[in-house]
Amino acid sequence: xxxxxxxxxxxxxxxxxxxxxxxxxxxxxxxxxxxxxxxxxxxxxxxxxxxxxxxxxxxxxxxxxxxxxxxxxxxxxxxxxxxxxxxxxxxxxxxxxxxxxxxxxxxxxxxxxxxxxxxxx
Amino acid sequence: xxxxxxxxxxxxxxxxxxxxxxxxxxxxxxxxxxxxxxxxxxxxxxxxxxxxxxxxxxxxxxxxxxxxxxxxxxxxxxxxxxxxxxxxxxxxxxxxxxxxxxxxxxxxxxxxxxxxxxxxxxxxxxxxxxxxxxxxxxxxxxxxxxxxxxxxxxxxxxxxxxxxxxxxxxxxxxxxxxxxxxxxxxxxxxxxxxxxxxxxxxxxxxxxxxxxxxxxxxxxxxxxxxxxxxx
Numbered sequence: 001x002x003x004x005x006x007x008x009x010x011x012x013x014x015x016x017x018x019x020x021x022x023x024x025x026x027x028x029x030x031x032x033x034x035x036x037x038x039x040x041x042x043x044x045x046x047x048x049x050x051x052x053x054x055x056x057x058x059x060x061x062x063x064x065x066x067x068x069x070x071x072x073x074x075x076x077x078x079x080x081x082x083x084x085x086x087x088x089x090x091x092x093x094x095x096x097x098x099x100x101x102x103x104x105x106x107x108x109x110x111x112x113x114x115x116x117x118x119x120x121x
Numbered sequence: 122x123x124x125x126x127x128x129x130x131x132x133x134x135x136x137x138x139x140x141x142x143x144x145x146x147x148x149x150x151x152x153x154x155x156x157x158x159x160x161x162x163x164x165x166x167x168x169x170x171x172x173x174x175x176x177x178x179x180x181x182x183x184x185x186x187x188x189x190x191x192x193x194x195x196x197x198x199x200x201x202x203x204x205x206x207x208x209x210x211x212x213x214x215x216x217x218x219x220x221x222x223x224x225x226x227x228x229x230x231x232x233x234x235x236x237x238x239x240x241x242x243x244x245x246x247x248x249x250x251x252x253x254x255x256x257x258x259x260x261x262x263x264x265x266x267x268x269x270x271x272x273x274x275x276x277x278x279x280x281x282x283x284x285x286x287x288x289x290x291x292x293x294x295x296x297x298x299x300x301x302x303x304x305x306x307x308x309x310x311x312x313x314x315x316x317x318x319x320x321x322x323x324x325x326x327x328x329x330x331x332x333x334x335x336x337x338x339x340x341x342x343x344x345x346x347x348x349x350x351x352x
Contacts, residue, residue: 008188011188011191011192012188014191014194015187015188015191018191027336028252028329028332028333028336029249029251029252029332030187031186031187031188031190031191031251032190032249032329032332034187034190034191034194035190035191035192035193035194035197035325035329036194036197036329037194038191038192038194038195038198039194039195039197039198039201042194042195042198043198043201049198052195053195056192056195057195059188059189059192060189060192060193060195060196060311060314060315060321061314061315062136062140063189063190063192063311063314064136064140064152064153064154064311064312065132065133065136065137065153065154065157065182066182066183066185066186066189067154067186067275067307067308067311068132068136068154068157068158068161068179068182069132069175069176069179069182069183070250070268070272071154071155071157071158071272071276072158072161072162072165072172072175073172073176073268073269073272074158074162074269074272075162075165075166075172076172076265077265077266077269080265080266080269084234084239087230087233087234088234088239088243088266088269088270089273090233091226091229091230091233091243092226092243092246092270092273092274092277093273093277094225094229095222095225095226095229095243095246095247095274096222096246096247096274096277096278096304096305097277097285098221098222098225099218099221099222099225099247099300099303099304100278100282100285100286100300100301100303100304100305101285101289101300102217102218102221103214103215103218103296103299103300103303103304103327104286104289104291104296104297104299104300105289105291106214107211107214107291107293107295107296107299107300108290108291108292108293108296110210110214111207111210111293111295111296
């Protein structure tokens with residue numbers, strides 16, 4: 001419980017710093033600045049890795065639920081889907097898979113992944 | 122007030138329930154995000170709740186979205202050493218990827234739909250929502266379409282990405298992570314994070330870099346495409 005609060009407090013702090021950066025220099029969204037700051041503070045040992053591990057893993061396992069509302073938002077686009085649905089979906093489908101395939105195949109070739117393959121299993 | 126609370130509770134319970142089922146049976150299509158969405162849409166229409174009042178009831182989830190993204194800094198930290206070794210290659214590869222996806226989307230949208238604002242919106246669908254929308258508005262595209270396209274691209278990569286990459290023999294954590302982070306941003310990363318911390322780390326790294334690179338490349342590339350395709 002104590003560690004969970006510790007984790008939340010630091011995530012909150014990083015998000016706040018992210019918001020400050022976003023407010024002053026804009027560019028990336030606040031949450032992405034926050035992610036980078038969180039990573040840096042962990043690297044500097046400013047945040048204790050041992051204390052945050054458990055709560056952080058729990059957050060990552062369950063974060064998908066936060067994206068459900070955005071997906072339900074498709075409800076508001078029925079008109080758009082009726083008019084251009086097929087073309088829209090095929091363009092999104094095709095270009096997303098082209099990108100996945102391109103990046104996937106090239107990175108599979110250019111990275112020496114002998115040392116990474118073990119931990120992925 | 123009561124309905125608001127019930128909708129919120131129902132969304133969380135539904136997600137948890139599907140999540141348990143997936144842990145038990147391990148089917149790819151049993152993705153909690155996907156199943157929750159396709160159950161909620163007809164349900165909201167059936168009980169006659171508008172999307173606006175639904176978003177009002179689940180405000181808490183929207184509030185949690187940003188901290189959840191910050192939490193991805195942890196897998197990023199865990200793999201920092203590995204990433205440092207490869208960052209030059211990753212950045213050059215992702216720049217090529219960004220140019221490729223913008224060109225393909227813009228050109229095919231022009232050929233099929235022939236509307237400048239839709240073509241712009243579709244070109245910017247591989248980045249995370251706040252960036253995609255901001256860039257679309259800067260370039261005078263239709264940002265409601267961007268929001269929709271980002272959602273679909275995210276779900277596609279999250280649901281079918283890992284299976285597709287395995288199918289074309291792209292099986293290392295680094296390659297799968299980078300590809301899905303680049304094509305399906307946070308939504309893809311959220312799903313990948315369940316496979317391994319290494320997947321999550323490369324995916325987070327790719328989504329941040331793609332967002333940055335798109336912000337740099339699109340204001341140059343898209344006006345050039347407009348110039349040639351809509352003279």
